[in-house]
Structures are given as structure tokens and as C-alpha cells.
Amino acid sequence: MNFTRNFSARINRFKKMNRTDWLNFLVNNAIYIVMALLIGIVILREPTFLSVRTLINVLSQSSVKLILAFGVGGIIILQGTDLSLGRSVGFAMVISASLSQADTYASRFYPELWLTGMPTFIKLLIPLLIAMAVCAIFSMINGYIVAIFKVHPFIVTLGMSVLLYGVLTLYYNSPEQGGQPIGGLSTEYSNFILGRIDSIGPLKFTGGFYIPYLVVYAAIVSIIVWVLWNKTVFGKNMFAVGGNPEAAAVSGVNVVGTFVLVYMMAGILYGLGGFLEAGRIGSANNSSGFNYELDAIAACVVGGISFSGGVGKVSGALAGVLLFTVMSYGMIFANISFEYQNIIKGFIIVFAVALDTRKYLKKT
Amino acid sequence: MKKLLSVMLVLTMVLAIVGCSSDKGSGTTTDQQGTKEIVIGANIYNFGDNFMNGVVSPALKEYADAAGVKINIVDSENQQNKLNDQVDIFIGQGVDILAINLVDPASASTIIQKAKEANIPLILFNKEATEEGAMAMYDKVWYVGTASADAGIIQGDMMVADWKANAKWDKNGDGKVQYVLLKGEPGHPDAEARTEYSVKAFDDAGIPVEELAMQPDPNWSTDGGNDKMATWLASFGDRIELVICNNDGMAFGAINAMKEQGVSIPVYGVDALEQALNHIADGEMNGTVLNDGKNQAKAVIDLSLNVANGKDPIEGTSWTLDDVKAVRVPYVAVTPDNFADFK
Numbered sequence: 001m002n003f004t005r006n007f008s009a010r011i012n013r014f015k016k017m018n019r020t021d022w023l024n025f026l027v028n029n030a031i032y033i034v035m036a037l038l039i040g041i042v043i044l045r046e047p048t049f050l051s052v053r054t055l056i057n058v059l060s061q062s063s064v065k066l067i068l069a070f071g072v073g074g075i076i077i078l079q080g081t082d083l084s085l086g087r088s089v090g091f092a093m094v095i096s097a098s099l100s101q102a103d104t105y106a107s108r109f110y111p112e113l114w115l116t117g118m119p120t121f122i123k124l125l126i127p128l129l130i131a132m133a134v135c136a137i138f139s140m141i142n143g144y145i146v147a148i149f150k151v152h153p154f155i156v157t158l159g160m161s162v163l164l165y166g167v168l169t170l171y172y173n174s175p176e177q178g179g180q181p182i183g184g185l186s187t188e189y190s191n192f193i194l195g196r197i198d199s200i201g202p203l204k205f206t207g208g209f210y211i212p213y214l215v216v217y218a219a220i221v222s223i224i225v226w227v228l229w230n231k232t233v234f235g236k237n238m239f240a241v242g243g244n245p246e247a248a249a250v251s252g253v254n255v256v257g258t259f260v261l262v263y264m265m266a267g268i269l270y271g272l273g274g275f276l277e278a279g280r281i282g283s284a285n286n287s288s289g290f291n292y293e294l295d296a297i298a299a300c301v302v303g304g305i306s307f308s309g310g311v312g313k314v315s316g317a318l319a320g321v322l323l324f325t326v327m328s329y330g331m332i333f334a335n336i337s338f339e340y341q342n343i344i345k346g347f348i349i350v351f352a353v354a355l356d357t358r359k360y361l362k363k364t
Numbered sequence: 365m366k367k368l369l370s371v372m373l374v375l376t377m378v379l380a381i382v383g384c385s386s387d388k389g390s391g392t393t394t395d396q397q398g399t400k401e402i403v404i405g406a407n408i409y410n411f412g413d414n415f416m417n418g419v420v421s422p423a424l425k426e427y428a429d430a431a432g433v434k435i436n437i438v439d440s441e442n443q444q445n446k447l448n449d450q451v452d453i454f455i456g457q458g459v460d461i462l463a464i465n466l467v468d469p470a471s472a473s474t475i476i477q478k479a480k481e482a483n484i485p486l487i488l489f490n491k492e493a494t495e496e497g498a499m500a501m502y503d504k505v506w507y508v509g510t511a512s513a514d515a516g517i518i519q520g521d522m523m524v525a526d527w528k529a530n531a532k533w534d535k536n537g538d539g540k541v542q543y544v545l546l547k548g549e550p551g552h553p554d555a556e557a558r559t560e561y562s563v564k565a566f567d568d569a570g571i572p573v574e575e576l577a578m579q580p581d582p583n584w585s586t587d588g589g590n591d592k593m594a595t596w597l598a599s600f601g602d603r604i605e606l607v608i609c610n611n612d613g614m615a616f617g618a619i620n621a622m623k624e625q626g627v628s629i630p631v632y633g634v635d636a637l638e639q640a641l642n643h644i645a646d647g648e649m650n651g652t653v654l655n656d657g658k659n660q661a662k663a664v665i666d667l668s669l670n671v672a673n674g675k676d677p678i679e680g681t682s683w684t685l686d687d688v689k690a691v692r693v694p695y696v697a698v699t700p701d702n703f704a705d706f707k
Contacts, residue, residue, distance in 0.1 A: 046599060053598040061591055106645070106707070107638040169411050169439075178422030181414055181586070183616060183639040194624055281587045282620030283639060285613070287412030290583060332595045338550065338580045 030355065034348060035323050042330035049333055052208050062325040063218035064277045068296040069303075069317045070225045071269035074262045076300050077242040079309030080146060080153035083293055085270060087164035088138060090289025092131035092274020094172050096189075097182040097284035099127035105184030109175055120188045127189075132271030136264050138164060143263025147256040161293075165286075172286040183283035193279030214276060221272070226314040228265070238262055243310025299324045302352040402433040402672045404665075405454030406463035409491065410442040413584075414613050415635050415657060416465065420490065423661035424463070431669055435463075444468040451475055455482040461668040466491040469553055472498045476505050485671045489664050492690070494553065499688050506677055507690040508663040512557035514695045515634050515653045519558065520565020522651045522697050523606065523632055527571065533630060535605055541566055543606040544596050545578040546589050546614040555580070558610045558634060576600050581614065589617025597625050607631040612640040612652055619648050636698045636706055644703045654696040654706060663691045 017025065026033065043049050068089060072082045098109035100123070103116045115123050142160050146153045173179040197211040198204065205211075229235040237258045240248040249255045278284045303320025305312030327348070331341045406424060411417045421437055428435040436459070440447040444467040454462055455478065462479055464486060466472055472493030479486035485504040492509050493499055499507065527533055527541060536542070545563075548555035559578070566573045577596055581588040589609065596604060607622075607629050609615035615633035622628060628648070633640055636654035643649035667677045678684065683691045698706055 048599065051598065057594055057598055061594070106642050169417075173417065173422075177638075179414075179418040180638045181418070181613065181616065184642055277587070280620075281590050281617060282623070283586055283616050285412075285414050285586070286417065287414075287583065287585065288587070290412065290585070329591075329595055332577075332579060332592055333599045335577050335599075 027355070030351070032323075034351070035327065038327060038344070039330060042334045045334045049330060054329070054333070056210065056212065058322070058325050058329050059215045060212040060280075061329065062321050063212070063214040064273050064280060065292075065295060065299065065325065066218050066318060066321045067221050067269050067273040067276070068292060069299045069321050070221065070314070071266035071273070072293065072296045073300045073305050073312055073317045074229075074238060075153065075266050076297070076305050076307060077238055077309060077312045078153075078259060078262055079242055079245075079307070081157065081297060081307075082139075082142070082153065082266060083157040084138065084142065084161035084164055085157075085266075085293035085296055086289045086291050087161045087168060088135045088267065088270040088289070089274040089277060089292050090284075090286065091138075091164055091168045091171075092135050092271045093278040093281075093284035093288045094168060094182065094286065095131045095134060096127045096275040097185060097278040098171075099130065100124075100186050100189040100278070101182065101184050102186040107177070107180060108184070109182050123186070123188060124192055128272065128275045131275045132268045135271035135274070136267035139263045139267025139270065140260055143260040144256075146263075147259035169286045179286060181283045181285040185279060185282060189279055190282070193276055214280065217276060221269070222314060222318065229312075229314060234258075234261060239310055295324060298349045298352070302348065307353070402461070402669070403457075403459045404428065404433060404435040404461045404463050404668050405451075405457065405459035406435055406437045406664075407440050407447055407450055407465055408437060409440050409447070409465045409467045411439040412442070414637060415611070415655060416490065418637065419635075419655075419657035420465075420661050423658045424664060427662050427665040431665055433665070433669065433672075435665075440465075440467050442467055444471045447471075448474060448478075451478050455479075455484060459484065460672045462486045463664050463668060464488050466493070469494040473501060476501050479505065485668075487664055487667050487671075489660060492553070499690075504671070505689065506667055506671075506685070507688070508660055508667065509690065509692065510655065510660070510695055511692050512553050513561050515554065515655065516558040516561025517565065518653050518695050518697045519608070519632055519634055519651070520562040522653075522699060523562065523608070523630075524565050524569045524571065526630065526650060527566075527606070528569075530630075533605055535602060539572065541571060541573045541606055542576050542600075542603050543573060543608055544576050544593075544600070544604055545608045546592065546610060546618060547578055547580040548584045548610040548614065549582045550580040555610050562608055562610075562632075576604060584611050584613050586613045586617040586620075589614035590621045591617070593618035593621035594624070597621060597627065604629050609633045611635050612637045615640065615649060615652070616643070619643060623648070636696075638707075641698070641703050641707055644698070644700055647700070650700070652698045654698050656693050656696060659693045663693060667691070 068085060072085050075082045099113065099115060101108045101113070103113065115126060138160060142153065142156050145151055145156050169179070193214060195213045197213070197216070229238070237248070237253045240253055241255050241258045245255055274289065278288070299320035300312070300317055301307065301320070302323060303316035303318070305316055327345065328341070331344065408416045408421050424435055424437060438450050440450060447464070447467050451462065451464065462484055464475055466475065466488060469491045472488065473495055476486060476498055480502040486502065487506050487508060489508040492507055499505060545559060547559055563573060577600070579592050593607070607615070607618050609618060609632060612633035612635040615631055616639060618631055630650045632650055633652040634655060636652045640649060640652045644652070663683050666681045666683065670677050670679050678691070685691060
């Protein structure tokens, strides 16, 4: 009911629009229009793009990116950014992979792993917890320094990314034989991440459709993040501090505490993302995760999480990530050359940031 | 409070730096017997490169230890300007030999000039100077590496032989090879040469080919290989008959994507990393080409020792120098028949 009423109200609003309104509408939704055009072009070139397989691939390729976008999204809401995301995720990937190799695999990171022989549940949980803890600690340090010393997060997280790469490479190169890509992951671990749901109860999916576990994990994380952002004191404080730190401090919000918590949450999500990504890719090395921050930050901004702080929605991050994945997937699908892929991607990011600033100018 | 924190931070950092550097005195040192210890100033163009960081770098250290020389290896982070600064520092430290892995093969002359001015012998390795006449600028510069084209030729020959032996690989029976190719960094001499020569092998054998898709990846990355292969499996499906990868890392991603979809298409890489040998053992990969990092490292150390002792660079070794003062360590085909020899 509510939906139909909303919908007819919208239709009415459309009818009443004059030329400037239309122009505004076009500009405000330009990003979606560009994306729709792009998808249209891909479909024209390759009609097979419209398939169940595309849907499943796009959703599963988006899953980890979404989890990472939620992490950095919180930091962007605090008027920040996180350039250490990629290395952090890379570290989590290397940690998870090194602790999850099959004990039958020939070249293991730990020839004698103490986890061998433990129940599956423990074998999965311990690497996940260690990855999350390590990322959370480094991210909390970022948060502390940003909050207490009032240094711009750009430079703090830039420094942290360099530091993390050093620590990560030290760990990666530590085995006797030197740093080798860590593959041969255990079947329990791979199945936990690459598994799929073929049926729900008596209902069996047909037409090649299935739900990858990764999508389920991303959905669960989305719900948790939605509740945290919208229904908790933590979320309210985050938006208050992000919108206006001075006002938030005056009204009794613990600003430093909020910073540290938001960064810690980002770290936990990077840890989880890295744990899942290593399983998704099937191996990890010290350049894993490189540049992941760019996609995550771009997706957030395209999804309307504003760099000026205090504004952002879970659905926005979801839209941003999906649009980016559809775009890169579609361009490779349609065999568009590498150079044009970069031009189009770059154009959309610049465009989105320009629009973002425009919305902000209107607000003040 | 804030000041106290800053002071403590600075103190921790100073202590950390002192702690880290205490065991790594650099520059020319003298051991207890009074004989001069040879010091090599070396770099790896990027520690993020699986092959250079995982194979060549440990081998350099191992052979240097065995020969009783000291080697300092730094990370140039894939930036040529960083490498230039690092060479200045090495020269300032007074190292005996420079062993340099160029970031940008077109920037060799700058490095050669620096070495020449300081009169320090220079051994370039793994990435060959592309400038005409650069190697002739200085009498004490040599190169250790491979012939870039060889990896592509060997990979191509391997694929042609397997293709001829397996009639059912031609799934649609049109006599043509429908392939996809994961290229690596555009403009990289290895990426370009491997792409050209691996496909050329089919032409030379008179087998027609059809390129379904080819995508570069500046990072040669496993995740890029995975996502691209997943996309191609959706867009071309059964039409893909062969997956050519210009390094093993991207091949690992492609294998992972195929496993996820439950398909198996012949796939070939280059580098012969341990993981590749394991994939071959499991029947998931059809071949790779050993980029013989260990012997490249050995040649670097052998040449350094000779030069530092004032001998001819290849004296007493099995290496030979070609007309551009280069030692070419051969590539080796690694197949399901012989992979166990490389473990």
C-alpha cells in the first residue's frame, strides 16, 4: 500500500516537473543514467550478457568489495579516508591463507601448523579472528592518531599503508624457502567461502541459478552494518561526529571514542574481507589487496557517501559497489580494451566526486 | 599530555631504528683477519613481484652467504627514481659491486653513468637495458638474464605439442585454437615478447588461431586473473579451448575461476613457482616455463666475485658472455612429465 502511494506520489512529482527540475533530475541521477547507458551498450554488443550467470558472477564479485566499502564508508562519514585498506586486506589474506593450507599440500607456509587436527569450526574461526584482530589493531592506531593529534587521515593512513606493507612482507618472506604465493588452501576453507546454496527446503533452484555463500555472508554483514549505523548509539554518534565534530563534542559525544570505534569496525571488516578474499582467489601473496582501497572508496563516493562527512547510507554503498562491478564485468564481457576501461572508470569517479561536491554546495 | 605522547613516540621510533639497524652494518667492512670483505649493493625492482621476491632474492642471499660475501638487498618499490636514489646511497657507502635489477629497462644509462663515475663494477640482472649502446658506455657493466622471447617460444612449443597430441582439445572441431590470453603489464618487455611468441608457435606449426579475448593487468595479479577468467567463462562459455597466461600468478587465478565453475580448460603459465608445480601435480595446470631465478642469482654472485677479485667475469664458471656482455640463463619447459625435477 505504502509503496503504491509513494509511487503515485512520485509519478505526480514527475508530471509537475518543469525544465529546470528535469535538468536537476538528470544531473542528480546522471551517474545512474551513465551506468544504464553503459550496460545498454554492453547488452547491444553482447546480448548474452543478460543471463543468470552474469547475475551470480556480479553478486559474488561484489560481496567482498561491499564488506570493504562498509569499512571505509564509516571512515568517510567521519570526513576521513583510508589508504591503508588495500595493504590491510592483503595482510588479512596472507594471514588467513597461511593458517588455512591443506596439511597434504607440498609447500606449506607452516610445515607444522598447530591447527592441524582441530575441528573444522576451530580451523576456520582462528584464522578469521587473528586476521580481524590484526587489522582492527592497525586501524585503531589510525583512529587514535587522527582523533588525538588531529592529523588528516589521508597522511596517517598513507603512512600506515607503507608500514603495513613492510610488516606484511616480513611475515610473507619469513618461511625457510622465502616468500612464495600461499596456495593449496584446505577444502574446508574453500568450501566455506566458495560453496553455494542450490535449494531452500523443498524448493530447488532451476535454470543454473544458485546462491553463493559469499553473497549470503555479504547480506548478513549488510544487515549488521545497517543496524549499527541506523539503530545504535554508535551509529548516531558516528553521523553526529562526521557532520560536525565540534557540535557533537559540545553535546557530550565522546569524539575520540567514536573515531576509535569506527576505525576499529573498519579494521574488523577488512579482516573479514581479507579472510573471504583469500578463499575466493584461492591463494595470497604480499601484493594481494594492492589498490583495493581505490575501488572501495570510489564505490562509496559514487554511492553518495559524502567526503564532507556525516552523510551516507548502507544502500548507497551497495549501489556504488554493484554499479562498479557491473561496469568492470560488463566491459571485460564486451571485450572493451583495457585503455578505454580505465578512461570510462576514471571519468565516472571524477564525475561522481564533482556531483558530490555540488550537492554539498547546495546544502550550505 | 600531548607533548609527552609525542616525545614518547619519537623515542620509540629512535629505539626501533637503532634496534633494527644494529645487526646490519653496511658499507665496506673488515673482518678480524684483516682481509677486506666484499660487499654487493643490490636491489629488487619490486618486492611485490612473486618471482623476484620469492625466488631470486632468497637465492641471491643464499649464494652470497655460501661465497662469503655480504649482500644488501633493497626494495625499489617499482619506482625508477627510488632506484636512482638507492644507487647513490650504495655508492656513498662504498660498496664493491652494484647488482641492479632495473625498474624501467629504458633507464639503464643513468645507472650505468653513476657506476662509471664512481668506478664501481655494475651487474644488471633480470631486466635488460633497452637503450641502444647503453652496455657499451662502460667497460665494467655486464648483464645476467634470459632471452625474453625464449619463454614465449618454449611455452608456445609446449602448447603446440600438447594440442597436436590431444585431438579432443579442439572442442568445436573447427581445427582452430580459440584462446584467451592474460597478458600482464602492458609495455613490459616480457609481457610483450611472451604474448607474441607463444601465439607465433601455432602459426609456425600451421595451426590457425582465433583470439577470443586478451586483457592486460599492470599488476600481473591473481585476483585479476580470477575475475577476468570468471567473466570469460560466462561470455564465451564452451568456446574457450586454451588459456595462455604470461605468468603463473594470473594462471592461478584462472585455475581458481575454472574450479569454481567446475570446468577444466588447458592452461599454461610462466615462472614455475612452487604453487604451479603443485597445480601440475594435481592435473589442474598443463605446463609452465621455468624462469631459472636460482641460476640467474648464481650467475650474479659468480660474476660479482670474479670482478671484485679483479678476474675476468666468467673465469672458472660455466657461464658464457654474448656480444652485448650478457649471460643468458636458459628457460626450461616444465610439463606433467618432468615437474617433479623442479621441486
